[in-house]
Amino acid sequence: MLLRDLHVGERARVLGFAEGGGAYRRKLLSMGLTPGAELSVTRVAPMGDPVEIRVRGFALSLRRDEADALSVERL
Template identity: 60%
Template sequence: MDVSLQEMKPGDTARVVGFAKGERDYRQRLLAMGLTPGAVFSVTRVAPLGDPVEITVRNFTLTLRKDEAAILKAVRA
């Protein structure tokens, strides 16, 4: 079952399974940052209002805004 990054809490872990249609430029940026299908990431922190979300993927930290993270499809690991 797909899980949204917005639904995840600090400490939750998930695996990237793909990306939503559209937003090709931003999808390419996420791929370049290591969020490739199969990559496992964990939520490190969430801002008080839920935006942005900090994740750890491939031993580095990445911060994503809600609208940017919306194209990411993941399943709980």
């Protein structure tokens, strides 16, 4: 499943990166979104872009393209 499939309040674990997500991989890794990291969705904008998540103790906003590059499993 992709990060965009989660709703506010749901938690997930990062599994890796979706196909075609190579452009954002290095950027997401540098922001702490490494495989195994747990995150929770705190806010989603009305049109779905951006989405705010909480990971490793800080809030992070991701654009839709960046969120689509992240493969997660719901906890």
